[in-house]
Amino acid sequence: MSLSEFTGDVAACLTTLSFFPQAIRVIRTRDTRAISLVMYLLFTTGVALWGVFGIMTMQWSIIVANAITVILAAMILGIKIRDVAAQRGKPPA
Amino acid sequence: MSLSEFTGDVAACLTTLSFFPQAIRVIRTRDTRAISLVMYLLFTTGVALWGVFGIMTMQWSIIVANAITVILAAMILGIKIRDVAAQRGKPPA
Numbered sequence: 001m002s003l004s005e006f007t008g009d010v011a012a013c014l015t016t017l018s019f020f021p022q023a024i025r026v027i028r029t030r031d032t033r034a035i036s037l038v039m040y041l042l043f044t045t046g047v048a049l050w051g052v053f054g055i056m057t058m059q060w061s062i063i064v065a066n067a068i069t070v071i072l073a074a075m076i077l078g079i080k081i082r083d084v085a086a087q088r089g090k091p092p093a
Numbered sequence: 094m095s096l097s098e099f100t101g102d103v104a105a106c107l108t109t110l111s112f113f114p115q116a117i118r119v120i121r122t123r124d125t126r127a128i129s130l131v132m133y134l135l136f137t138t139g140v141a142l143w144g145v146f147g148i149m150t151m152q153w154s155i156i157v158a159n160a161i162t163v164i165l166a167a168m169i170l171g172i173k174i175r176d177v178a179a180q181r182g183k184p185p186a
Contacts, residue, residue: 014139
């Protein structure tokens with residue numbers, strides 16, 4: 001494995017792993033106030049497309065990394081959407 | 094441009110752009126309570142390494158996308174670290 005391949009692999013591990021603590025935090029605290037809905041809409045779609053790119057080019061490391069990330073990002077997005085919907089359903093203060 | 098290249102480019106645009114609304118939200122509201130410190134530590138390091146990978150393999154699209162993302166992620170991380178530090182400095186309630 002070349003140094004550039006190793007750097008890319010470490011980078012992929014870090015960016016994929018990073019969504020675990022955020023997903024765990026959101027699931028535990030149920031607090032999504034500071035989380036941007038638009039960020040997670042764009043990010044989840046983008047990561048899903050990275051997965052499609054991985055399937056099209058048959059690159060397993062890209063498929064696996066993005067499959068894990070899309071699950072975590074979609075969980076955070078789902079809880080955020082539920083919070084936004086609940087907030088809209090409330091009578092005005 | 095092949096369909097897979099187009100898919101990868103759209104994916105890269107979406108995942109890079111997604112950090113703009115989150116950075117803007119954090120800067121405006123100064124609210125980082127729901128943001129995971131560990132996520133942004135891992136993510137910012139990972140994206141910086143993706144940039145190094147781009148430099149090593151001389152792929153300009155990877156360099157540019159990750160340079161933009163690392164700036165946005167580092168801004169969110171910086172505000173989060175400041176908040177965590179301020180919280181630790183407070184006397185216990």
